[in-house]
Amino acid sequence: MTIDMSQFLETFYEESFEGLEIMETELLALDVGEADSETINTIFRAAHSIKGGSGTFGLNAVADFTHVMETLLDEMRDGKRQVTEEAVNLLLTTVDVLREMLTALRENTELDSERIKVTHDQLEELLDSSSSSSTVQETDNSSKDVPAGAQSWHISFHPHVNLFKTGNDPVRILRELETLGELEVKMDSSALPEFNNLDPEESFLGWELELKGEATREAIDEVFAWVEDECDLTIMAAEAEAEVIHAEAEPEPEPEERSQTEGRSTASTQSRKPKAAAESTSIRVGIDKVDSVINLVGELVITQSMLSTLGESFDMSKVNSLIQGMEQLELNTRQLQEQVMRMRMMPINFAFQRFPRLVHDMSQKMGKNIELKMTGEQTELDKTVMEKIGDPLVHLVRNSLDHGIESPEKRKEAGKPETATLRLNAYHQGGNIVIEVIDDGAGLNEEKIFAKAVEQGLVPADIQLEPARIHELILLPGFSTADEVTDVSGRGVGMDVVVRNIRSLGGSLEVWSKPGHGSKFTIRLPLTLAILDGQTVSVGEEDYIIPLISIIESIQLTSDMLNIVVGKGETFKLRNEHLPIIRLHNVFGGSPNTTDLIEGLLVVVESDGRKIGLFVDELKGQQQVVIKSLEVNYKRIEGISGATILGDGSVALIVDIPGLISLSNQVTATGRLKKSA
Amino acid sequence: MAKILAVDDSASMRQMVSFTLKGAGYEVVEAVDGVDALAKAKGVKLDLVISDVNMPNMDGITLIKELRAIPAFKFIPMLMLTTESTGEKKQEGKAAGATGWIVKPFNPEQLLATVKKVLG
Numbered sequence: 001m002t003i004d005m006s007q008f009l010e011t012f013y014e015e016s017f018e019g020l021e022i023m024e025t026e027l028l029a030l031d032v033g034e035a036d037s038e039t040i041n042t043i044f045r046a047a048h049s050i051k052g053g054s055g056t057f058g059l060n061a062v063a064d065f066t067h068v069m070e071t072l073l074d075e076m077r078d079g080k081r082q083v084t085e086e087a088v089n090l091l092l093t094t095v096d097v098l099r100e101m102l103t104a105l106r107e108n109t110e111l112d113s114e115r116i117k118v119t120h121d122q123l124e125e126l127l128d129s130s131s132s133s134s135t136v137q138e139t140d141n142s143s144k145d146v147p148a149g150a151q152s153w154h155i156s157f158h159p160h161v162n163l164f165k166t167g168n169d170p171v172r173i174l175r176e177l178e179t180l181g182e183l184e185v186k187m188d189s190s191a192l193p194e195f196n197n198l199d200p201e202e203s204f205l206g207w208e209l210e211l212k213g214e215a216t217r218e219a220i221d222e223v224f225a226w227v228e229d230e231c232d233l234t235i236m237a238a239e240a241e242a243e244v245i246h247a248e249a250e251p252e253p254e255p256e257e258r259s260q261t262e263g264r265s266t267a268s269t270q271s272r273k274p275k276a277a278a279e280s281t282s283i284r285v286g287i288d289k290v291d292s293v294i295n296l297v298g299e300l301v302i303t304q305s306m307l308s309t310l311g312e313s314f315d316m317s318k319v320n321s322l323i324q325g326m327e328q329l330e331l332n333t334r335q336l337q338e339q340v341m342r343m344r345m346m347p348i349n350f351a352f353q354r355f356p357r358l359v360h361d362m363s364q365k366m367g368k369n370i371e372l373k374m375t376g377e378q379t380e381l382d383k384t385v386m387e388k389i390g391d392p393l394v395h396l397v398r399n400s401l402d403h404g405i406e407s408p409e410k411r412k413e414a415g416k417p418e419t420a421t422l423r424l425n426a427y428h429q430g431g432n433i434v435i436e437v438i439d440d441g442a443g444l445n446e447e448k449i450f451a452k453a454v455e456q457g458l459v460p461a462d463i464q465l466e467p468a469r470i471h472e473l474i475l476l477p478g479f480s481t482a483d484e485v486t487d488v489s490g491r492g493v494g495m496d497v498v499v500r501n502i503r504s505l506g507g508s509l510e511v512w513s514k515p516g517h518g519s520k521f522t523i524r525l526p527l528t529l530a531i532l533d534g535q536t537v538s539v540g541e542e543d544y545i546i547p548l549i550s551i552i553e554s555i556q557l558t559s560d561m562l563n564i565v566v567g568k569g570e571t572f573k574l575r576n577e578h579l580p581i582i583r584l585h586n587v588f589g590g591s592p593n594t595t596d597l598i599e600g601l602l603v604v605v606e607s608d609g610r611k612i613g614l615f616v617d618e619l620k621g622q623q624q625v626v627i628k629s630l631e632v633n634y635k636r637i638e639g640i641s642g643a644t645i646l647g648d649g650s651v652a653l654i655v656d657i658p659g660l661i662s663l664s665n666q667v668t669a670t671g672r673l674k675k676s677a
Numbered sequence: 678m679a680k681i682l683a684v685d686d687s688a689s690m691r692q693m694v695s696f697t698l699k700g701a702g703y704e705v706v707e708a709v710d711g712v713d714a715l716a717k718a719k720g721v722k723l724d725l726v727i728s729d730v731n732m733p734n735m736d737g738i739t740l741i742k743e744l745r746a747i748p749a750f751k752f753i754p755m756l757m758l759t760t761e762s763t764g765e766k767k768q769e770g771k772a773a774g775a776t777g778w779i780v781k782p783f784n785p786e787q788l789l790a791t792v793k794k795v796l797g
Contacts (some may be wrong), residue, residue, distance in 0.1 A: 003697055003785040012689035049687045052729075052760045055688065057781030063782070079738050165745070167754040167776035175795060201751075226777030230767070 005057050012053045013106045019046035020099050021353055027092055028356040031307040032085045043091075044073040050098065062101055065116060066381070069094050075127075090122055092357070124588075151212065153220060156234040157204035158188070158246055163230050170205065176223045181213025210238070221464070283383055285343050289333040293339045300332045334624075341531065345380040348426045351390050352377050352458075354399060355637065362401050369419040370401065370407055376426035381433045381527055385505055389435070390526065392498040396437045396521050404441035404519055414516065416440070428527070432507075432549065435523040444513035446470045453479065461553060471511040475499045506641060508658050532627055534644070534650065536620040537603060539584045540591045542654040545625055545644060546614070550605045550657040554619055557597050570597070572613055574604060580664045583615040587639055587660070588653070593617045614660070623647075627654065639663060679796050680704040680721070684714040684728035684740065694727060694758075698792065707742075712734025714747040715743055719748070724757040725781070725796060730766055738766075738773045745774035754795045758791065 024047045026039050047070045054062035069091065075081035097112075097119045106109050155177075159170055177183050188206040194197070211220070217235070224233055307325045310318060352374055363370040400422055408418040423438040446467055453473045454461045465473075473479060477496040502509050507525035526532065526549075534545035561572045570581040581602065585592040594600050594617065602613040625644035630637060630653070641656035681703050685691045695705045706721070708714035710732040716725070726744060730737040737757055744750040757770045758780040767778055779791050 005693070005694075005784075008689045008693045008696075010694055012687075015688050022797055045686075046734065048760065049690075052758075052781045053687055053689050055760070056693065056784070166771060167752055172794065174795060175797070226771075229771060452681070521679050613766065629734050 007549075009057055009106075011594040013102055016050045016053065016102055018101065019050050020095050020102075022046045024092065024095050024357055025353060027088055027095070028360050030083060030088055031526075032083055032088060037079075040073065040077050040083070044077050045072065059105060059366075062098065062105070063118070064129055065101065065120055067100065068127065069098075072123060072127055075231055087126060090119075090126060092360075094123065096121055121205065126654055136271065150240040153209075153211040153215060154234075154236045154238050155209040155211060155220070155234070156206075157209060157224075158191075158232040159203045159227065160230050160232075160398070161202040161204065163203040163227065165203055165228075166230065168227050168230065170203065170207070172225065173223055174207070177209065178218070180215040180219055180223070181211050184210035185211075192463075206232075233331075237255055244629045259392050266470060283344070283346070289339065289343050291341070293336065296332060296336045296339055300336060303328045303332050312315075335440060337531070337624075341382075341527075344383050345527070346383050346386055347378045348386065348433070349378055351386050352424055352426070353394060354390075354394070358394065358397065359401065359422060361561060362398070363412055366401070367407065368401070368405055369459075370422055370425070372403060372422050374424045379426040379428060379433060382530075383524065385433075385527075388501065388505055389523070392501045392523070393424075393435065393437070395495075395498050396523075397424070400439040400441065400519070400521075401436060404439040406442050406445070410442075414442075429524075432524045434529055435525070437521045437523075438518065439520075440518040442518055443515040444474065444511070444518050446513075446515065449473055467513075471513050474511065475509065503658060512593055516671050519521065529629060530626055533622070534625045534654065535603070535622050536646070537584075537601075537616040537618065538620055539588070539612075539617050540593060542588070542590045543646065543650065544584060544588075544616070545652050545654040546603060546605065547654070548622060550607055552606050554603045555613075557602050562597060572597075572602065574611075574613075577611065578613050579604070581615055582660055582664050584655075585615075587663070590648045605657050607661050610661055610674075612661055612664050613653070625654070678702055679724040680706065681725045681727060681792070682706045682708060682714060682718055682721075682723050684708045684711065684726070684732070684737065686729060686732040688712050690729065690758070693785070694788065697788055700785075701792075703792070704787050711737065711740035711743070718744060719747070721747055722749070723753060725792065726750075726753060727758060727792075728755065730757045730770065738770050738775075741770065741775050742773040753754050756791065756795065 018579065026043045026046075030036070030043075035507060047066055051063055051066035051070050054060070054066060054209070072081070072087065072091070076083055076087070081087070091520075097116055101111060101116065140374065157170070157173070163170065174183070174185060185206040189204070191206065192204045198204075217237075220235055224231070224235075276569075303325060303485075307322075307329065310321055310325060314322070320590050355374070356372055359370055359372045370584070380534050405420040406414070406416075411418050411420065416637065421440050425436040425438070427434055430654050432607075450459075450465065450470050450473070453459045453476070455468075458473060458476050458479065459465070475495045475498075477494065479494050499509050501521055502525070505525055507523060510522040510524070511519070512522070513519035532545075533548040535548050537546055539545050555574070557572055561574070563571045563573060563578060565571065571578045572581055573579075581597065583592075583595075585595075592600070597615060600615055600666055601602055601619060603616055603619070604611055606615050625646075628644060629640045630640055637653075639656050639659045640653050641659070642654045643651055645655060646652050679780055681698055681753070683691060683694045683698065685694065685709075686709055691707050695707055698705045702756045706717055706723070708717050710727075714726075714728065715735070726741070728740055730735040735743075741755050741757070744753070744755065754776040755774065757767075757775050757778040758764055758781055759770070759778050770778065776795065777791075779788060
């Protein structure tokens with residue numbers, strides 16, 4: 001029976017990468033000096049699994065490399081070795097190298113044998129450097145070699161009374177010996193007690209055996225390997241000198257060691273089957289999620305069959321049942337949709353888990369003391385959103401570490417603890433996930449930002465701006481305050497890229513900062529990109545969808561609320577705020593039923609903490625809409641985030657509220673009315 | 678047909694063991710760690726247990742100890758999958774009641790040969 005081992009490789013890679021993540025996380029959590037044994041055990045276990053799997057699935061280079069790592073971890077686990085910073089850093093590098101090796105093997109690209117060798121040697125060096133003696137044991141089997149020409153073996157086999165207690169069976173052993181040659185069996189029942197005293201669960205029989213043929217000593221040892229501690233065993237070559245062995249006399253040969261030594265020589269030349277680079281296109285879904293979908297599909301089928309029975313003989317007297325059935329159908333569909341969406345949801349931890357390492361490495365590099373605190377790692381969001389938020393998050397964290405957090409000396413001068421704290425928080429709020437990056441560093445330097453913005457021609461020099469508006473300047477394209485390009489950030493790829501990425505996910509970024517106290521970046525993202533709760537509004541013949549989460553209220557204006565400033569556009573007063581008005585028909589065209597602000601409706605929407613009023617004809621229903629990309633199907637339009645198909649088959653455009661608000665900002669900031677129709 | 682409980686926290690090893698055994702006509706129950714295995718073993722008639730040693734929640738040695746304490750498992754063969762290069766783990770496993778071991782890395786043929794040997 002031959003089994004193609006490559007079919008298990010993909011699973012092996014996936015779990016190995018997970019194992020590496022675990023190792024990395026736990027290594028970073030290790031307290032140098034007084035390491036928690038459970039943590040070391042977890043790291044050991046991950047390394048151990050990778051070693052076992054790679055050996056089994058023929059990835060000998062990986063098995064060999066992991067073996068050295070495992071030895072080191074084993075010594076730490078047994079307390080034979082101190083957990084030093086040096087060792088932890090080397091292990092982290094080892095994790096990186098392993099990840100590269102596995103990636104290279106998976107994508108069938110060249111292994112970086114130089115780097116592997118260097119790390120391998122460093123590990124060996126570290127192993128040799130200590131008092132510990134537990135290095136790879138070379139097993140010497142020569143002493144066990146069979147005297148050549150042995151024709152037969154005499155075996156005396158007397159199991160101890162409790163042989164059965166480990167599930168072993170002398171009959172199995174005898175049967176196995178029989179396969180090695182011609183076997184003569186003499187039973188010794190002298191130890192058998194009186195029947196009354198006999199405990200059937202104990203073993204009393206012994207055997208004197210003659211094995212004739214070509215059997216090697218090793219093969220015989222192998223047969224008794226499992227029971228050598230549970231019997232009195234003598235194996236003698238019948239024609240040679242008696243060689244007496246008792247149970248614990250000799251160590252077991254290590255087949256594992258042997259295969260690894262072989263592996264070492266073939267590792268670099270092993271041929272791999274070409275295989276298409278596997279992108280991470282699969283997701284792991286908890287069985288409970290799948291079960292609940294199956295359950296709901298069952299419900300749906302029941303409702304469907306009920307409706308079709310109803311349809312076979314329908315008359316108006318059954319209209320109530322029909323309505324009920326439809327309601328049931330709607331409920332089922334909505335639940336099913338929710339559950340299916342849940343399948344795509346993953347904990348934000350997948351995006352967060354790279355940060356402990358990043359912070360660890362960067363704080364060492366920059367000579368800063370930084371403690372990373374993360375909360376809400378289990379908050380779930382859509383997989384696609386997760387994949388796209390990773391890079392913006394890294395950018396924000398790097399910025400905080402580089403620009404925000406001061407050196408320990410400066411912090412001390414400012415009367416702050418020398419160790420800075422960087423927080424990553426995630427939580428759900430409404431239909432959004434909120435991610436915060438908070439540092440207790442110096443905060444944004446408002447004067448410098450303003451001066452730079454003026455210098456770069458982004459704002460006029462004579463303008464007066466509130467601190468909050470100044471903070472927003474850093475989000476503008478082309479803005480950078482870095483005096484020099486550092487290794488860490490400030491390469492000129494500015495915050496505007498971060499903002500653009502977040503906007504493209506339908507999210508927003510908020511900046512908060514207080515000089516001397518730190519800064520906070522808040523990312524708000526929709527939980528999913530596929531579906532949105534929308535409010536349908538109409539302007540003339542056209543329907544538009546406004547995302548429900550951005551709507552604060554809808555009001556009918558009265559003339560005393562209106563305030564029309566010449567050259568500055570229209571505003572209205574809502575309680576104590578003056579808010580700009582945007583007429584949807586001005587932005588998107590079309591002929592509205594009314595252009596009188598008093599007659600139509602104003603939908604007050606908010607994004608990034610700013611509010612505007614959208615002037616529309618009337619409100620229609622609220623419903624969940626499936627978002628279709630306008631860019632893919634047509635082209636990108638300012639102020640529109642997508643399109644959807646309504647129940648009657650017509651197409652409605654989905655209004656991009658953050659986009660519209662920034663449009664209105666340009667209007668109020670520059671005083672020029674910019675129409676993009 | 679004989680029913681085998683295969684316990685390993687590594688999905689790829691579990692798949693390999695299970696696939697191999699099923700291919701040879703055995704019935705296989707899979708478990709991800711000792712706790713899971715113990716739960717799945719209760720009230721089921723099994724002919725053989727094959728367990729990894731290093732696992733979270735409950736390791737293979739504790740599992741074997743716990744299983745041996747159940748009357749129905751008193752004489753059931755239990756094999757450890759071990760990569761430990763020292764004999765220590767093997768002794769520990771034997772002391773807990775393990776019948777024997779299969780040393781990793783192993784190939785499907787070796788696995789089947791060992792299983793056949795034990796099940797007769």
